[in-house]
Amino acid sequence: MYRHRRWLQIIGALLALGIYAGSWHVVGIDLRKLVEPQAARRAQEIFTAFLTPEILVPERGIQRVEVPVRVPCESGNIPETAEVGEGPRLFLPPCASPGTQIRIRGEGFRPGSELVLRWVFAPSPQLPLGGELLAGRTRTDAAGHFELDVEIRPLLAQEGGARLQAEARWEGRWQISPALTRTMELTLQTIFLALMATTLATGVAAPLSFLAARNITARGPVGTAVYYLTRTIFNVVRSIEPLVVAAIFATWVGFGPFAGVLALTVATVVNLGKLFSEVIETIDPGPVEAITATGANTLQVIRYAVIPQITLPFLAFIIYHWDINVRISTVVGFVGGGGIGYQLKLWIDQTDYHKAGTAVWAIIAVVSAMDYVSARLRETIR
Amino acid sequence: MPLIVDRLTKIYPDGTRALHEVSFTVEDGEFVAIIGLSRAGKSTLLRCINRLIEPTSGRVIWNGIDITAASPRELRRIRRQIGMIFQQFNLVKRATVLTNVLTGRLGYVNPWLSLLGYFPPSEVQRAMQALERVGLADLADKRADELSGGQQQRVGIARALMQEPRLLLADEPVASLDPVLAHSILRYIEELNRKDGVTVLCSLHFLDLVHRYATRVIGLKDGIKVFDGRPDEIDDRRFKEIYGQEAERIGG
Numbered sequence: 066m067y068r069h070r071r072w073l074q075i076i077g078a079l080l081a082l083g084i085y086a087g088s089w090h091v092v093g094i095d096l097r098k099l100v101e102p103q104a105a106r107r108a109q110e111i112f113t114a115f116l117t118p119e120i121l122v123p124e125r126g127i128q129r130v131e132v133p134v135r136v137p138c139e140s141g142n143i144p145e146t147a148e149v150g151e152g153p154r155l156f157l158p159p160c161a162s163p164g165t166q167i168r169i170r171g172e173g174f175r176p177g178s179e180l181v182l183r184w185v186f187a188p189s190p191q192l193p194l195g196g197e198l199l200a201g202r203t204r205t206d207a208a209g210h211f212e213l214d215v216e217i218r219p220l221l222a223q224e225g226g227a228r229l230q231a232e233a234r235w236e237g238r239w240q241i242s243p244a245l246t247r248t249m250e251l252t253l254q255t256i257f258l259a260l261m262a263t264t265l266a267t268g269v270a271a272p273l274s275f276l277a278a279r280n281i282t283a284r285g286p287v288g289t290a291v292y293y294l295t296r297t298i299f300n301v302v303r304s305i306e307p308l309v310v311a312a313i314f315a316t317w318v319g320f321g322p323f324a325g326v327l328a329l330t331v332a333t334v335v336n337l338g339k340l341f342s343e344v345i346e347t348i349d350p351g352p353v354e355a356i357t358a359t360g361a362n363t364l365q366v367i368r369y370a371v372i373p374q375i376t377l378p379f380l381a382f383i384i385y386h387w388d389i390n391v392r393i394s395t396v397v398g399f400v401g402g403g404g405i406g407y408q409l410k411l412w413i414d415q416t417d418y419h420k421a422g423t424a425v426w427a428i429i430a431v432v433s434a435m436d437y438v439s440a441r442l443r444e445t446i447r
Numbered sequence: 448m449p450l451i452v453d454r455l456t457k458i459y460p461d462g463t464r465a466l467h468e469v470s471f472t473v474e475d476g477e478f479v480a481i482i483g484l485s486r487a488g489k490s491t492l493l494r495c496i497n498r499l500i501e502p503t504s505g506r507v508i509w510n511g512i513d514i515t516a517a518s519p520r521e522l523r524r525i526r527r528q529i530g531m532i533f534q535q536f537n538l539v540k541r542a543t544v545l546t547n548v549l550t551g552r553l554g555y556v557n558p559w560l561s562l563l564g565y566f567p568p569s570e571v572q573r574a575m576q577a578l579e580r581v582g583l584a585d586l587a588d589k590r591a592d593e594l595s596g597g598q599q600q601r602v603g604i605a606r607a608l609m610q611e612p613r614l615l616l617a618d619e620p621v622a623s624l625d626p627v628l629a630h631s632i633l634r635y636i637e638e639l640n641r642k643d644g645v646t647v648l649c650s651l652h653f654l655d656l657v658h659r660y661a662t663r664v665i666g667l668k669d670g671i672k673v674f675d676g677r678p679d680e681i682d683d684r685r686f687k688e689i690y691g692q693e694a695e696r697i698g699g
């Protein structure tokens with residue numbers, strides 16, 4: 066007998082060893098992959114980006130004006146100054162002779178910005194793809210003016226002229242980055258998504274939970290059958306992860322927050338349904354007995370003896386689940402459920418790690434905030 | 448019209464035989480004390496009368512109507528005329544005193560309006576009168592669980608008063624209260640019995656209370672009726688029959 070058990074132990078230990086060795090192999094655990102130089106570099110890139118999320122970006126601006134200039138001038142024409150453009154304007158002669166210099170004036174540009182002048186050539190036999198040639202650089206003054214002499218190079222004569230392009234560029238004040246705006250929008254969306262799912266689910270779970278409460282439903286053969294049926298449905302659906310449900314809904318109604326709401330609602334209905342029914346099962350039967358004895362009907366008994374006892378515990382569970390749903394909905398987004406999770410996945414796929422970092426920090430902030438808020442709310446209603 | 452209990456038997460699903468062929472008849476206006484040891488079947492008996500517990504067999508006939516055969520609808524109409532008070536008061540703790548008293552009227556008012564929490568002003572007035580009668584009018588807006596035990600039981604009585612009962616079932620109404628409070632509560636019940644002519648069935652633990660208030664005593668032992676008579680008929684022999692051979696008589 067004793068020997069027998071010893072053998073069983075040894076066989077059991079060998080079996081366990083085999084299972085673990087097999088699993089290790091199947092999963093492809095290779096710790097070296099974590100520290101390979103290339104992997105380490107990628108990891109460093111991602112983590113650095115995550116630690117420097119995109120929050121503020123400088124305001125960028127650009128102004129561009131183009132004017133054609135013929136080279137050379139036709140027979141004895143004395144060039145006059147032409148004015149071109151709306152907003153920013155350029156003053157310059159419409160033609161020029163090679164080897165000379167022409168004076169170019171600009172007005173209406175953004176004050177104090179970087180100004181680049183370049184020749185832009187149309188495609189020609191010599192320049193089949195067209196081309197660009199730097200003509201000069203300067204800055205606009207405090208009034209948005211500039212003046213610059215530009216040399217007429219031989220290439221211009223060869224091509225019969227070109228378009229002169231003036232381009233002003235500047236970097237302005239730092240401002241909230243579009244990524245942060247988007248992140249905040251989507252974070253709000255995620256909170257509302259969780260709120261909607263929790264609310265819808267409460268509407269469905271609250272009535273259902275009465276069916277799944279032994280002390281209310283399990284009377285007589287029909288009631289008992291209903292009780293076990295509801296319980297079974299709850300248990301079966303509970304065993305399906307919200308992520309899987311979300312993937313199903315994403316293919317059903319398309320990617321987006323609606324799919325996320327549906328998935329979270331299903332998951333929340335069964336969870337709240339179970340929690341609610343347990344609350345109902347643990348109420349004090351005394352008031353139920355007393356109200357029944359007054360000749361009240363079942364609905365009146367529920368209204369006056371059951372509901373006053375369950376309102377606060379229900380509320381506590383609802384708040385708790387809203388918190389959980391915010392957490393899950395950040396992940397549900399990854400499989401097409403909308404909200405911040407979906408955007409995070411897009412940014413990661415685009416290797417926009419700074420933006421992804423913004424999203425990650427937002428998720429951390431909102432999840433811990435909800436955690437705190439829900440804990441405080443539950444404390445106050447106790 | 449009398450209350451006729453005829454060979455009432457209750458066997459719980461786990462096989463416990465809580466009542467065995469208990470029969471008796473109560474005339475209008477009687478104050479019947481039900482006595483017996485713990486687990487003798489007192490609570491079961493009282494709850495079988497208004498079918499909070501379904502009897503296994505036997506009949507309960509009141510005012511010529513067979514309660515045990517009543518449809519759910521009829522049963523509610525019967526129940527609303529039978530007041531009930533409990534050892535643990537069984538108030539809705541989070542509701543106000545007034546709401547608790549108003550619930551005594553649920554069998555009479557429009558059920559749909561009552562689901563919305565609405566009671567007609569006349570019923571609210573009736574509730575205030577009931578509270579005045581038990582001396583709690585100024586606590587109407589307090590939450591029930593802010594009250595002391597004695598006060599809670601008076602709310603329980605006011606709730607029963609709302610039913611304008613012809614019969615009052617009281618399951619150890621004073622077992623959770625100290626002796627002074629016990630007397631004050633039983634005096635309210637006695638007043639209902641004497642002044643309003645309400646028939647009272649009341650389970651009690653202490654024989655001195657039985658002697659002081661009851662006009663008749665029914666003794667139960669292991670679900671069997673072992674005594675039925677006037678309180679002064681309980682001599683040492685009867686006492687030992689009800690409470691067992693080892694029991695010693697104290698007081699009473």
Ligand SMILES: Nc1ncnc2c1ncn2[C@@H]1O[C@H](COP(=O)(O)OP(=O)(O)OP(=O)(O)O)[C@@H](O)[C@H]1O
Pocket residue numbers: 459460461463464465483484485486487488489490491492
């Ligand atoms: N729901 C139930 N299921 C099974 N057995 C029960 C149930 N309720 C009561 N009993 C049993 O029935 C018997 C009578 O119980 P009952 O509560 O009627 O006695 P009692 O005289 O009111 O006692 P006490 O003085 O303790 O209140 C006891 O043996 C008890 O254990």
Ligand SMILES: [Mg+2]
Pocket residue numbers: 489490491618
């Ligand atoms: Mg009892």
